[in-house]
Amino acid sequence: MSLISYFANPGRFTRLAQLLIPWCAIAALCAFAIGLYLALVASPPDYQQGETVRIMYVHVPAAWIGLMLYIAMAIAAAIGLVARHALADIFCVAAAPVGASLIAVCLITGSLWGKPTWGAWWVWDARLTSVLILLLIYLGYIVLRHAFDDHEKGSKAGAIFLLIGAVNIPIVRFSVDWWHTLHQPASVLRPGGSSLPPSMLTPLLVMGLAYGLYAVCLVLLRMRTVLTQRKLEILTRAAQ
């Protein structure tokens, strides 16, 4: 808790972000290089899906990180509502477009994979539908947040919307177990260990790490931008 309040000071946060951003960027680049090589060249084609299985290495980590960003935003929203933490709202504002883009990447790559495998660009399967709802919630949050001129009110309204939308998160996670529709069930995080062979699991995890580092880097960068924007707004208002 003390660590959280320590970074309530935007100045301290900016200095830390300054320090972290280049390292995150370099690490993400390295992880992407290794991960893409492992995924696109070194890993074997699937015995059923052939080469199209490689789409999975782009598709699955995007879904993971997009989902995790939403969970982080919901937690930040709760902290912002309860403790009025200065950075909670800034984190949500900064992370929302990143999460929305990742979920969009997940849906687009999934659609590209679905056409050759299922024979359709889109099916109204439980997992697909719940991820589409997640994208709509992200977009709703972004538009709602932009509709407010007053950040104090906007952060509260946005936080409430994020927390209501969080109901969807377990539905996304467990949709493949609750409704046995077209999308395959979980194969990495499941009781009894992963069902993927190591030759496929390793590139997937490296790609997950790469996406995660990339998202952290981007969110920190955007948080710094939003902080600067807010400072600018205060200064312009003071000057008038």
Next chain:
Amino acid sequence: MKAFFHLLGCEFRLHLRHASRNAGLILFFLLIIVLLPFAIGPEPDLLRRLAPGLIWLAALLMSLLALDDLFIADARDGTLDLMQLSTLPLPLIIAGKMLAQIAIILLAILVMLPPAAFMLGMEWTILPVLAGTFILGLPVLFLLGGVMGAITVGLRRHPALLTLLLTPLYIPALIFAVSACDAAVLRQSIWPVFCLLGAMLALLIPTAPILIAAILRQDQS
């Protein structure tokens, strides 16, 4: 408690005196039902199969229209400020207002269900199930919509915002309501889905008025 019933009576009288707003909403609901056969074609088999979903879609669009100005008039003419000064707790006042609005619209929809079902050629045996999904589901739509309407009350007019915020929240209720009717068509048990809808309603009845009151109170200060 006496004050609460007085408020409820007041709200009902207000709705009856200004009946044109609610009548317009019901007309809108019926107009969508009339338009749909032109959009998808008049084949009786197709319409019969789609009827519960189409009726629900019409009700959902109608509720979006109804929620657009739920608290705005009260915020503008100062009723909201007076409500906060009342001895009655604000969540209870909100609950009374929502109850009156939901009851009026629900009653009107239930009256209009047989003609709507008749026009789409729906089987009569499904009608009680459809009515049941409306009794449980329509309050869910309005309570969720009330929360989002309260969030957007202080905003400059932003036409599609409420629709964008409510669409993801409405989808579960829509899925459960229509799948109950599908189960009835296939002569399967409708209770699991009814229980899920009922659970959503039971969760929203206490939380929504408290949330709405908290948002409106903060908005006024």
